[in-house]
Amino acid sequence: MINKINLDDLVIREMQAEDVDAVTDLEQSCFSMPWKRADFEDIVTRSDRIYLVAVYRGELAGGCMMSDIVGEGDISNVAVYEQYRGQRIADMLLKAMFSLGEERSIVDYTLEVRSQNQSAIRLYERNGFVTEGVRKNFYQKPTDDALIMWKRS
Numbered sequence: 001m002i003n004k005i006n007l008d009d010l011v012i013r014e015m016q017a018e019d020v021d022a023v024t025d026l027e028q029s030c031f032s033m034p035w036k037r038a039d040f041e042d043i044v045t046r047s048d049r050i051y052l053v054a055v056y057r058g059e060l061a062g063g064c065m066m067s068d069i070v071g072e073g074d075i076s077n078v079a080v081y082e083q084y085r086g087q088r089i090a091d092m093l094l095k096a097m098f099s100l101g102e103e104r105s106i107v108d109y110t111l112e113v114r115s116q117n118q119s120a121i122r123l124y125e126r127n128g129f130v131t132e133g134v135r136k137n138f139y140q141k142p143t144d145d146a147l148i149m150w151k152r153s
């Protein structure tokens with residue numbers, strides 16, 4: 001892990017076309033079934049999707065996405081490079097996303113998370129998400145149930 005980061009040097013902003021390569025690498029490093037480069041190229045062109053990057057001293061540290069689905073925010077692809085974890089970067093990304101959501105009048109948010117992913121579940125619970133359902137064997141590599149979580153206004 002990188003020693004405690006200086007938060008003054010962390011920038012959270014929307015992904016630009018020039019970030020797509022780095023975001024694709026982040027996705028590959030954090031997920032067993034990563035989205036592809038073309039998926040992120042598509043996001044840059046769309047107004048119903050926001051991908052936020054956390055950049056530390058010019059290097060991508062993390063990112064997360066929200067799809068605006070008829071006024072509900074569907075959060076996905078929350079990822080922080082291993083060496084940057086445990087410093088609340090994911091927390092900051094989520095809070096930045098909620099601010100952008102507020103501008104779009106989004107009040108309810110949902111996401112899916114692996115039932116074994118304790119650090120992610122704790123992160124979401126800290127941010128007001130509550131488990132409302134389970135999809136059995138939703139994930140592969142490895143097989144796992146999905147918790148369906150909601151943060152409602």
Ligand SMILES: CC(C)(COP(=O)(O)OP(=O)(O)OC[C@H]1O[C@@H](n2cnc3c(N)ncnc32)[C@H](O)[C@@H]1OP(=O)(O)O)[C@@H](O)C(=O)NCCC(=O)NCCS
Nearest residue numbers: 001030078079080085086087088089090091113119120122
């Ligand atoms: C889930 C994830 C985004 C969290 O990112 P993060 O920036 O480390 O989040 P936080 O700093 O808020 O910390 C998460 C927890 O890990 C703990 N932690 C501390 N040091 C850590 C380290 N070196 N590595 C991992 N977790 C650490 C934190 O203390 C915190 O625990 P707590 O909730 O009990 O307080 C990150 O672990 C990740 O990218 N995982 C792989 C992808 C993934 O599973 N994404 C979620 C998909 S739904």
